[in-house]
Amino acid sequence: MTDNDEDSSPLGKYGVETLPAGSRLQTWVQITNATSTQAAFLRDVLAVFAARGHLGGRIAAGHGRVIATTTATVLRGQLPTQEIDWAAELADRRDDAIKALAELT
Helix, strand or coil, X not given: CCCCCCCCCCCCCCCCCCCCCCCCCCCCCCCCCCCHXXXXXXXXXXXXXXXXXXXXXXXXXXXXXXXXXCCCCCCCCCCCCCCCCHXXXXXXXXXXXXXXXXXXX
């Protein structure tokens, strides 16, 4: 079906992909052979996402809001303590860290 009639224009078309409110999604993250600093970084990133994450674009319009929970499961070893300061370790290499994060897909 086309919408090229007197009431529409082929210019300025856009679309949006949405999921109905209340859609349940599930995923998992696995980290292997990580240092305590690397595991602390991942723990903190996931905690921030759970607290105020979103998926997709148009966040200003309220799209993509999520309510997330995390459950840590350790198969071997232990999770790092809260005292590990990964940010201090990266402070001298901030530009390298941001570049590496920007390359993630």
